[in-house]
């Protein structure tokens with residue numbers, strides 16, 4: 242009966258409490274092994290019949306065997322085998338409304354080439370040596386989240402990574418790489434460690450569709466086009482056709498990063514799929530997708546589709562997926578792409594379930610608090626966008642566009658300027674940044690929620706944005722000292738903000754994509770981390786490194802509680818383009834107060850200091866002065882286009 246419904250009628254039925262009552266199930270789904278058997282379970286509530294196909298290969302040849310699945314209750318289709326089918330590939334033929342779809346299992350844990358067929362996998366057999374003892378490093382005082390892309394991170398021939406491993410998960414198992422292998426300038430994770438990063442955020446590493454795993458080895462895409470949510474991407478593995486290789490190699494990478502002292506965060510894209518006719522669509526047409534009233538696909542992602550996170554089996558799918566990555570791959574946190582499309586109750590439930598299993602806040606959750614277009618959830622659904630941050634669990638964070646745009650100008654407009662590139666420096670707005678726009682000062686409940694950043698993979702790199710606004714000749718590949726100075730000032734401002742610090746890899750060496758704003762499918766040569774440039778701009782890298790280390794010592798910036806914004810004691814507009822902010826560090830810090838001064842003008846600025854002695858912790862030249870600080874009283878001079886960070890010496 243229901244199978245004759247139009248897409249618009251299906252929408253109303255799937256939204257009804259009646260559907261949820263009839264079809265919601267917590268029964269196990271997927272394909273899994275037992276001592277003497279293999280179980281298959283698929284949720285396909287509108288199917289008239291389901292056939293299981295078993296194969297020797299993950300991408301070629303006819304089915305070895307075809308089995309009609311038996312219909313269970315709650316929309317389940319089941320089959321049991323009395324032998325262990327580890328290494329056997331499979332897919333389903335799902336017949337709905339007279340139409341048969343051949344599909345992957347949305348719950349598949351392994352697959353063949355290009356994710357076309359699932360594979361029954363003996364998961365413990367994919368564990369690398371020592372995996373049982375693998376654990377995340379202890380939490381640092383301060384999280385420094387460093388965003389990388391598996392392929393562009395080590396692809397550069399100068400990366401010092403052996404050619405065979407470049408662009409692969411395996412490159413992330415190396416901890417001592419240097420420029421051209423000469424033993425001097427650290428590259429890749431060795432560089433990230435020297436810089437002071439504490440968390441590595443991996444751009445999509447689930448199986449995505451835009452790169453042919455059997456094609457050109459230099460093919461490149463960011464990977465925001467999910468195909469299989471619970472399987473690693475094959476182009477990062479040594480052999481994408483062998484189902485277990487990508488699993489083991491991703492685990493090896495996670496384990497190596499843990500050993501090196503990093504926590505590992507995955508970028509997850511549950512808001513849309515690569516194509517509308519995904520495996521989620523084929524097993525239950527339209528159920529997992531939001532629709533317009535006429536029944537066509539809603540496009541809140543700007544990528545063609547929009548996942549219906551508020552429907553109970555869709556919510557279960559997303560939660561199951563997150564729990565699987567934490568359990569099976571030891572992932573320490575998740576960055577939710579377009580989190581503003583997912584609903585508040587689901588996000589809160591994910592946090593709650595993770596806290597219950599691993600301890601409060603042990604797994605870090607944050608996302609983009611916006612969408613890519615108009616969203617059409619069930620009326621009354623609260624979405625996890627910026628305006629609803631205070632309705633989210635206080636441990637769920639979001640990217641802060643206020644600070645990002647205030648410091649260097651809007652990402653929407655190439656010409657738009659911020660504090661450091663001639664847009665003017667207002668003390669009040671700067672104080673909003675420092676207070677992480679939290680509590681009564683903005684959208685965030687407390688600084689714990691605020692992901693403070695200047696650049697991510699999206700939009701111009703920080704360097705390119707500065708070139709666009711400061712250099713009429715647009716010489717992106719250069720190292721204009723004026724732009725270096727503005728870059729230093731920008732990061733000094735960021736490093737003085739409360740909240741979690743986040744950065745795109747390479748921001749610290751003036752990473753350029755030659756002004757390309759959206760490089761998601763640009764060649765890897767354009768996207769790559771240019772390790773020679775890292776060496777050329779090592780002075781800028783050192784400036785970042787010093788501030789990151791200083792931040793680990795300033796309690797006033799580490800406080801992530803709702804009381805933290807009150808640590809800002811005074812906000813002072815010194816001149817039209819210079820401001821100073823006094824921050825209370827409390828008694829647990831070497832410096833009771835910090836005085837953070839920023840001069841975005843081209844003249845020196847003199848500042849009258851509050852009473853007492855002040856140690857110079859960082860200025861526009863060096864961010865390592867705090868290691869052996871000079872002390873001043875009375876007045877301070879802030880150099881043109883520079884920061885000056887002072888610490889009050891205890892009496």
Ligand code: CA
Pocket residue numbers: 355356448449450451452454468474475476
């Ligand atoms: Ca793939």
